[in-house]
Amino acid sequence: MTATDGHRMASDVYDAHALQEKWQARWRANNPFVASEDPADDRPRRYVVDMFAYPSGDLHMGHAEAFAIGDIIARYWFQRGENVLHPIGWDSFGLPAENAAIKNGTHPAEWTYANIETQAQSFQRYGVSVDWTRRLHTSDPEYYRWNQWLFLRFFERGLAYRKEGLVNWCPQDQTVLANEQVVQGLCERCDTPVVRRSLNQWYFKITEYADRLLDDMHQLEGGRWSEDVLTMQRNWIGRSYGADVEFRIEGRDEPVTVYTTRPDTLYGATFFVVAADAALAEELCAPDRRDELDTYREQVAKLSDIERQSTERPKTGVFLGRYATNPVNGERLPIWAADYVLAEYGHGAIMAVPAHDQRDLDFALKFDLPVRNVVDTGDADPAETGVATTGDGILVNSGPLDGLTKDDAVERIIGILQERGTGQGAVNYRLRDWLLSRQRFWGTPIPIIHCPDCGEVPVPDDQLPVRLPDNLKGADLAPKGVSPLAAATDWVNVSCPKCGGDAKRDTDTMDTFVDSSWYFLRYCSPNLDTAPFEKERVDRWGPVDQYIGGKEHATLHLLYARFFVKVLYDMGMVGFTEPFARLLNQGQVINGGRAMSKSLGNGVDLGEEIERYGVDAVRLTMIFAGPPEDDIDWADVSPGASLKFLNRAFRVMVQAGAATQPGTDPSTGDLTLRKATHHALDQVTKAVEAYRFNVAVARIMELVTAARKTIDSGPGAADPAVREAAEVVAITLSLVAPYVAEEGWERLGHTGSVTIGNWRTPDPALLVQESVTCVVQVANKVRDKLEVSPDISEEELQRRALASERVQGFIGDREIRKVVVRPPKLVNIVVG
RNA sequence: GGGGCCGUAGCCCAAUUGGCAGAGGCACACGGUUUAGGUCCGUGCCAGUGCGGGUUCGAGUCCCGCCGGCCCCA
Numbered sequence: 085m086t087a088t089d090g091h092r093m094a095s096d097v098y099d100a101h102a103l104q105e106k107w108q109a110r111w112r113a114n115n116p117f118v119a120s121e122d123p124a125d126d127r128p129r130r131y132v133v134d135m136f137a138y139p140s141g142d143l144h145m146g147h148a149e150a151f152a153i154g155d156i157i158a159r160y161w162f163q164r165g166e167n168v169l170h171p172i173g174w175d176s177f178g179l180p181a182e183n184a185a186i187k188n189g190t191h192p193a194e195w196t197y198a199n200i201e202t203q204a205q206s207f208q209r210y211g212v213s214v215d216w217t218r219r220l221h222t223s224d225p226e227y228y229r230w231n232q233w234l235f236l237r238f239f240e241r242g243l244a245y246r247k248e249g250l251v252n253w254c255p256q257d258q259t260v261l262a263n264e265q266v267v268q269g270l271c272e273r274c275d276t277p278v279v280r281r282s283l284n285q286w287y288f289k290i291t292e293y294a295d296r297l298l299d300d301m302h303q304l305e306g307g308r309w310s311e312d313v314l315t316m317q318r319n320w321i322g323r324s325y326g327a328d329v330e331f332r333i334e335g336r337d338e339p340v341t342v343y344t345t346r347p348d349t350l351y352g353a354t355f356f357v358v359a360a361d362a363a364l365a366e367e368l369c370a371p372d373r374r375d376e377l378d379t380y381r382e383q384v385a386k387l388s389d390i391e392r393q394s395t396e397r398p399k400t401g402v403f404l405g406r407y408a409t410n411p412v413n414g415e416r417l418p419i420w421a422a423d424y425v426l427a428e429y430g431h432g433a434i435m436a437v438p439a440h441d442q443r444d445l446d447f448a449l450k451f452d453l454p455v456r457n458v459v460d461t462g463d464a465d466p467a468e469t470g471v472a473t474t475g476d477g478i479l480v481n482s483g484p485l486d487g488l489t490k491d492d493a494v495e496r497i498i499g500i501l502q503e504r505g506t507g508q509g510a511v512n513y514r515l516r517d518w519l520l521s522r523q524r525f526w527g528t529p530i531p532i533i534h535c536p537d538c539g540e541v542p543v544p545d546d547q548l549p550v551r552l553p554d555n556l557k558g559a560d561l562a563p564k565g566v567s568p569l570a571a572a573t574d575w576v577n578v579s580c581p582k583c584g585g586d587a588k589r590d591t592d593t594m595d596t597f598v599d600s601s602w603y604f605l606r607y608c609s610p611n612l613d614t615a616p617f618e619k620e621r622v623d624r625w626g627p628v629d630q631y632i633g634g635k636e637h638a639t640l641h642l643l644y645a646r647f648f649v650k651v652l653y654d655m656g657m658v659g660f661t662e663p664f665a666r667l668l669n670q671g672q673v674i675n676g677g678r679a680m681s682k683s684l685g686n687g688v689d690l691g692e693e694i695e696r697y698g699v700d701a702v703r704l705t706m707i708f709a710g711p712p713e714d715d716i717d718w719a720d721v722s723p724g725a726s727l728k729f730l731n732r733a734f735r736v737m738v739q740a741g742a743a744t745q746p747g748t749d750p751s752t753g754d755l756t757l758r759k760a761t762h763h764a765l766d767q768v769t770k771a772v773e774a775y776r777f778n779v780a781v782a783r784i785m786e787l788v789t790a791a792r793k794t795i796d797s798g799p800g801a802a803d804p805a806v807r808e809a810a811e812v813v814a815i816t817l818s819l820v821a822p823y824v825a826e827e828g829w830e831r832l833g834h835t836g837s838v839t840i841g842n843w844r845t846p847d848p849a850l851l852v853q854e855s856v857t858c859v860v861q862v863a864n865k866v867r868d869k870l871e872v873s874p875d876i877s878e879e880e881l882q883r884r885a886l887a888s889e890r891v892q893g894f895i896g897d898r899e900i901r902k903v904v905v906r907p908p909k910l911v912n913i914v915v916g
Numbered sequence: 917g918g919g920g921c922c923g924u925a926g927c928c929c930a931a932u933u934g935g936c937a938g939a940g941g942c943a944c945a946c947g948g949u950u951u952a953g954g955u956c957c958g959u960g961c962c963a964g965u966g967c968g969g970g971u972u973c974g975a976g977u978c979c980c981g982c983c984g985g986c987c988c989c990a
Contacts, residue, residue, distance in 0.1 A: 098955085268989090315920060316988055442917085514989095638988080696954095708941070710929060715986090720928050722942055728955050729941085735956090767939095770932095779930065782940035789940095796957070859936050864974060866936055904973055910935050914973045 098734040100698020100727075103823040108208055110826075116840050117162065117213045119169040121621065127167040131625040132158045133604050133664075135633030135641070136173040139199035140180050143206040145673040145680065146634075148690050149716060151212050152706040152820070153670050153777070154632040158213045159819045160772050165841035169625050171607040172207065172214040174200050176223040177596045179257060179273065182526040182561055189558035192526040196223055206691075211699055211822045213839070218610045222599035223526070227606065229549030230616035231598050232531040234648075236542045239532075243289045243651060244520075246540065250361070250427060251519055253281040258563030259523040260285060262595060263516045264320075264640045272640075280361070280385070286530060286592065287517040290647045294321050294513045297646055300661055309667040310713070316638040322514025327498050329435065329507040331356060331408040333368065333419070340364065340408065343430035343512050346440060347501070348493035351482035352458035353435040354448065356408040356417040357401070359427035360384045368419055370405025377402050377421060384423045399424060399447040410435075411506040412497070413483065422447060430512055442472040458482045459490065518644065520595045525552070525561045525568040527593030535580035535587040544581055550589070567591040600641050601648035604628055604663060616657075623659040631664035634672070642667070668775065671715035673706075688718050700821035701727040707820050708781045729785060730824050733813050736791045737828030740810035743801040746833040753805025754798060760790040761809045762850040768816045769846075777820070784816050807832070815842045860885045861912040862894040878905045885911040 111117075120127075134154040137147060158170040181192035188195070200221060207214070220227055238244035252261040256276035260283060265272040290297075298321055301314055327347035330339040340358075344350075358365045360381055369377045380402045401422035408417045417435070424443050425434050438448035438455045445466055448455050455467035461477035463469075479485040484500065485493045501507030521530065529550045531543040543550055553575040561568045569591040570576060580587035608621040627649075633641075642664075649663040673688075674680060680687045693702050704726040709716040750758060764787035771780035791809040795801045810832055818825035818838050829838035853874055858881065860868040868890040872881060882905045885891060891913065899916040 312920060312987080319919070319989060635987080714929090717928080720942085722928090724954055725942060731955055776930090779939080782930075785940055792957085857936085861936085861974080869936085902973060904935090906935060912935080912973055
C-alpha cells in the first residue's frame with residue numbers, strides 16, 4: 085500500500101489527543117504569541133480582546149465558541165505577520181466565590197484561584213493564541229489596588245459621590261444593585277424580584293457623560309458595533325427633549341417643577357400626579373387625607389417595580405386634597421398620588437394629560453377626571469374610546485397654540501414659559517447614576533474612611549491597596565444586609581488620615597463591573613506598580629481593534645467601559661474616547677432549541693466533547709455552524725463530521741508531504757488544482773476579513789476535495805500543485821484547527837511552526853478566468869448561455885446575445901423594447 | 917403596547933449586496949474499495965426563499981401589510 089492510493093495508512097491517523105499534547109508543549113516552549121512592546125517594531129499593531137471569563141468552574145461551551153471566534157481573528161493577524169496583542173485574564177471577584185466559601189467554610193480566594201487554574205489549563209488545551217505573560221486576575225491586590233486608585237481620582241473630580249436614595253435591593257443576594265443589573269424587575273444574577281430600599285450608597289456620575297455616550301456612538305456606527313447594541317444603549321440612556329414646567333401649589337411657597345416631553349399639550353392637563361413614594365406626596369397631603377395616603381403607601385411599598393409599571397394592572401391612586409395651578413391658563417388641577425409615576429424619574433411629579441397619554445387616560449377614566457383633547461390627530465375622542473391619541477396633529481383648545489403643529493407648538497410654548505419665568509426647554513435622561521456599592525465581601529474595598537469630624541476621607545494613595553481581610557471565612561461571610569466587612573472590627577477601626585482621630589473604613593465593596601471597566605487597559609502594562617497602566621503603551625495598542633463578547637452586556641459592561649474610557653480621556657490618561665473600535669457579539673450555544681440548563685438536563689460538557697472529538701473538531705464545529713452572531717444549536721451540528729473533515733485534510737497534507745519536498749516549484753503543477761488553490765486562498769481571505777468564518781471553512785473544504793481528486797484521479801500526490809494546495813490547507817486551517825495544521829505543516833516537511841507569518845497572497849494570474857458564462861434572457865427567462873471573456877464590452881456582449889439563433893427564435897417577431905446588458909454575466913432582452 | 921433582529925431543501929447554512937436560488941456540511945439513497953466500526957472514495961436526491969401586495973426589464977435581497985420566532989424596553 086502506498087500513501088498516494090487514497091486509503092488510510094496507520095501513520096495517517098489523526099490522533100487529536102496526541103497532537104494536542106505535542107503542540108501545547110512546543111507552544112509553551114516557544115511562546116509564539118508574545119506581543120512585542122518594542123516601539124521600533126514597525127509591524128502593524130493589532131489588539132484583540134475576548135471578554136474575560138468569570139471563574140465559575142471549568143470552561144463551558146459558551147466560552148468555547150467565543151474563544152474560537154476571537155482566536156480566528158487573532159491568528160489571522162499573527163499569520164499576516166503583524167504584532168498582535170491577544171491577552172487573557174479573569175474577572176475573579178464576585179458572588180459565586182463568596183457563596184461557595186460560605187457553603188464550604190472556606191475563603192473565597194481558595195475556590196476562585198482553584199477554578200482559575202482549571203480554566204487556565206483548559207485554555208492551554210483549547211489552543212488559544214494568547215500572550216500568557218500578561219495574564220491578570222481582578223481579585224489580585226495588585227489589580228484591585230488600581231480600582232481603588234481610580235475610584236479616588238473619580239472622587240476628586242466629583243464623579244464618585246455618596247447619597248441617600250431609593251435603591252434596588254436584592255433580598256436573595258442581600259445587596260444593592262445598579263439599575264443595569266435589574267432586568268424586568270428581577271435581579272440579573274439570581275432572578276429574585278428586586279425591592280426598593282432607602283440607603284446611603286456610592287455612585288459614579290455616569291449621567292454627566294450621557295450626551296457623550298450618545299454622541300460618540302458615531303465612532304461605532306457603520307458596522308463596527310452591531311446596530312442592535314447601539315440601539316439598546318441609546319434607549320437605555322433615553323435622552324428626550326421637552327420642558328421643565330413650574331406649577332404653583334396652593335398653600336406652598338415654592339413651585340413644583342415637572343418634566344414633560346409634551347409641553348405642547350400643557351393646555352390639556354387636567355390633573356397633577358406625584359409619585360406615591362416621593363417625599364413630595366407626603367408633604368402635599370392634606371391632613372384629612374393622611375390616613376388614606378399612608379395606607380396606600382404601604383401597599384405600594386410591597387409592589388415590585390415590574391408590578392408597579394405594568395400597563396396591564398388597573399391604575400391606583402389617592403387624591404391628596406390639594407391643587408396645583410396650570411401656569412398658562414391658571415386652571416386648578418387636583419393633585420393625586422399614584423404609583424405609576426416613579427420618584428426617581430424626572431422630578432417625581434407629572435402633569436397629567438389624559439387625552440394624549442395612555443397611562444394618564446387610564447387613570448382619568450378610573451377616577452372620573454376630565455379629559456380634554458388639545459391635539460386634533462384625526463382619531464376618535466379618547467374619552468370615548470379609552471385610547472389616548474399620541475400622534476401628530478393640529479393644536480386646539482390651547483389659546484395661543486391653536487392651529488399650530490406639534491413641533492411648532494412645542495417651540496412656542498417653551499418661549500411663552502420662558503417669558504413668564506415659569507419654565508424652560510429641558511433635556512431629560514432615562515439613565516441613572518451607576519450605583520457601585522455592594523454589601524458583599526468578595527470585591528474591591530471602597531478606599532474611604534468615615535471620620536466623625538472630617539467626614540468622607542480618602543485613603544492616601546501610598547496606603548493602597550486597602551486589602552480585604554483574610555481572616556474572614558465561611559459563615560463570617562454570610563449575607564446580613566450589611567457588608568461582612570463590618571464584622572472585621574480590626575479591619576474597620578482605623579485612625580483618620582486627616583485628624584488622627586478614631587474613624588471607620590467604608591465596609592462596602594465595589595460592583596465588579598468596576599473591575600471590568602478598564603482591564604483591557606491594564607493588559608498593556610500588567611505588572612506596572614506605579615500606575616494602573618502606562619499611557620504610552622495604552623495609546624500604542626488602543627483602542628482595542630477587535631473586542632469579542634456576548635450581547636448581554638449591551639447596557640452593562642459595554643456601557644460602563646465606554647464611560648470609564650471617557651473619564652480617563654478627560655483625565656489625560658488615555659488618548660482615545662472609545663474603548664472598542666470593533667465589537668463582535670457571538671451567539672449562544674444552545675441544545676435542542678433551548679438554553680442549556682441543569683433543570684432541563686440538556687447541558688453539553690465541553691470537556692466531554694473534547695475528549696470525544698478533540699479540540700480541533702470542537703472548534704471547527706463552532707465556527708462552521710454558522711455566522712458568529714448566530715446561536716449554535718448543538719443538536720443541529722455534527723462534531724463527528726468536523727472530525728471526518730480534519731482527517732481528510734490531514735491525509736492530504738501527509739500524502740503531499742510524503743511525495744514532495746518543501747520548496748518545490750509549484751509552477752509546473754496541475755493548473756486546475758493551482759487555480760483552485762489560489763481561488764480558495766482569495767476566498768478564505770475575503771471571508772475571514774468579512775467575519776464570514778463559516779464560509780471560509782467551506783472554501784477550505786472545497787480545496788481539500790480538489791486536492792483529493794488530483795491525488796486519486798489526476799496527476800497524483802507527487803504533483804507540485806498538490807503540495808501547494810496542502811500547504812495552503814495547513815496555513816488557512818491553522819486559524820480554526822491549529823493542532824492538525826501544525827502537525828500537517830510538519831508532515832509537509834517544514835521544521836518550524838505554521839502559526840506565525842505564513843499567510844499567502846493569491847497569484848492574480850491564477851485568479852483570472854478565461855471565460856465566464858453569460859446568461860441571455862428573453863422576457864426574463866433564460867434562453868441561452870454564452871461563454872464570454874470576463875472583460876467583454878457592453879456593446880460586444882449585446883451584439884453577441886442578439887446574434888444568437890436561439891435568442892432570435894424566442895424573440896420571434898416581437899418588438900425589442902429594451903436590452904439590459906450587465907457584462908459579463910447577464911443580458912436581458914425586453915420584448916413587447 | 918413600543919423598538920430591533922430574523923424566517924432560503926428533511927436539518928444547519930451560502931448566494932459577488934437588485935442579475936441563472938446552491939458553495940459547504942448533516943441526514944438519506946445507491947455504487948466502489950475495505951477485516952474503516954460514530955472516522956475510506958465516489959454518485960445521486962430534495963426548495964423557488966413564511967404569507968399577501970408593491971417598485972423594477974429583473975426581488976431571497978428594496979418598500980407596505982400580515983403570520984411565526986428571538987432580543988431589548990414598557
